[in-house]
Amino acid sequence: MAGPGLGRTEQHRKRSEGTASALLRKMLESSSVLLFIVFVLIFVLLLFAVLIRKNAAAALIWHEIIREKITNFIMNQSKEQRILDFVLQNAVRGDPRSVVDAIDKYCTQKEWAMNVGSEKGIILDKTVEEVNPSVALELGTYCGYSAVRIARLLKPGARLLTVEFNPEFAAVAKQTIEFAGVQDKVKILEGPSEEIIPQLKKKYEVDTLDFVFLDHWKDRYTPDTILIQECNLLRKGSVLLADNVIIPGAPEFLKYIRNNPRFQCTNYPSHLEYMKAEDAMEKAVFLG
Numbered sequence: 001m002a003g004p005g006l007g008r009t010e011q012h013r014k015r016s017e018g019t020a021s022a023l024l025r026k027m028l029e030s031s032s033v034l035l036f037i038v039f040v041l042i043f044v045l046l047l048f049a050v051l052i053r054k055n056a057a058a059a060l061i062w063h064e065i066i067r068e069k070i071t072n073f074i075m076n077q078s079k080e081q082r083i084l085d086f087v088l089q090n091a092v093r094g095d096p097r098s099v100v101d102a103i104d105k106y107c108t109q110k111e112w113a114m115n116v117g118s119e120k121g122i123i124l125d126k127t128v129e130e131v132n133p134s135v136a137l138e139l140g141t142y143c144g145y146s147a148v149r150i151a152r153l154l155k156p157g158a159r160l161l162t163v164e165f166n167p168e169f170a171a172v173a174k175q176t177i178e179f180a181g182v183q184d185k186v187k188i189l190e191g192p193s194e195e196i197i198p199q200l201k202k203k204y205e206v207d208t209l210d211f212v213f214l215d216h217w218k219d220r221y222t223p224d225t226i227l228i229q230e231c232n233l234l235r236k237g238s239v240l241l242a243d244n245v246i247i248p249g250a251p252e253f254l255k256y257i258r259n260n261p262r263f264q265c266t267n268y269p270s271h272l273e274y275m276k277a278e279d280a281m282e283k284a285v286f287l288g
């Protein structure tokens with residue numbers, strides 16, 4: 001009688017041991033899977049960190065997509081609003097140079113942004129001083145950084161028309177420009193460049209443009225340069241300056257403008273705003 005009873009207990013014990021070891025095995029298996037995932041994640045993050053340092057495209061994805069979206073979500077505020085807040089708190093009202101410097105400081109130390117930046121800004125300044133325009137056009141206003149940079153160099157009575165199709169960016173730029181005290185020289189034209197350019201003559205009383213700064217989406221550089229010519233907005237000696245011809249890059253524009261006998265081109269090697277990656281600006285003088 002005792003034998004079979006003991007056997008059942010033994011069987012039960014063995015079954016329990018079996019279940020426990022299966023559970024342990026499962027736990028070990030799942031924890032090694034977890035460990036493997038953690039290692040892969042760390043490896044991907046390290047790889048990405050190296051890529052960010054070495055590769056401008058990876059850095060832009062990190063700054064413009066991943067980091068910016070996370071920060072916007074946490075702070076419930078756009079990066080452009082943060083740039084404006086920094087300007088309002090750190091620059092001097094009515095002093096355009098301090099506005100430019102504050103934006104450069106924010107974008108160097110806190111968050112990357114697509115302003116022309118301090119290094120290429122010097123090329124922009126020199127070109128504006130050289131041309132000394134009465135009427136200037138900027139394609140791509142963003143937060144108003146380059147608009148303030150250009151406007152501060154304009155002679156009395158000269159004006160800058162700056163085109164921006166993103167209403168949020170245009171609103172930030174308006175406040176930046178007003179704070180810098182250059183609002184009398186700058187007019188923000190809200191809308192897509194392809195719609196605004198044909199309106200320049202009649203609606204905005206432009207005869208010809210002395211200076212054009214191309215800094216909007218790169219695939220619009222060529223069609224908008226053609227449109228500007230078709231609308232008879234250039235005179236002999238008008239100067240176009242195109243930013244970011246290397247990064248993000250405007251190869252089609254470079255091909256078009258350098259092979260066009262009506263333009264004389266000069267390339268100014270530089271670096272992508274707030275980064276070490278190589279970039280350049282292309283100047284094109286309209287020969288008539």
Ligand SMILES: C[S@@+](CC[C@H](N)C(=O)[O-])C[C@H]1O[C@@H](n2cnc3c(N)ncnc32)[C@H](O)[C@@H]1O
Binds near residue numbers: 163169194217
């Ligand atoms: C690189 S950012 C301009 C930066 C600015 N020039 C600066 O240096 O401070 C480009 C801007 O062009 C605007 N944009 C792009 N394509 C456009 C178009 N076809 N018409 C009007 N705005 C455009 C974008 O919304 C963006 O704000």
Ligand SMILES: [Mg+2]
Binds near residue numbers: 114115116215243244
């Ligand atoms: Mg640019």
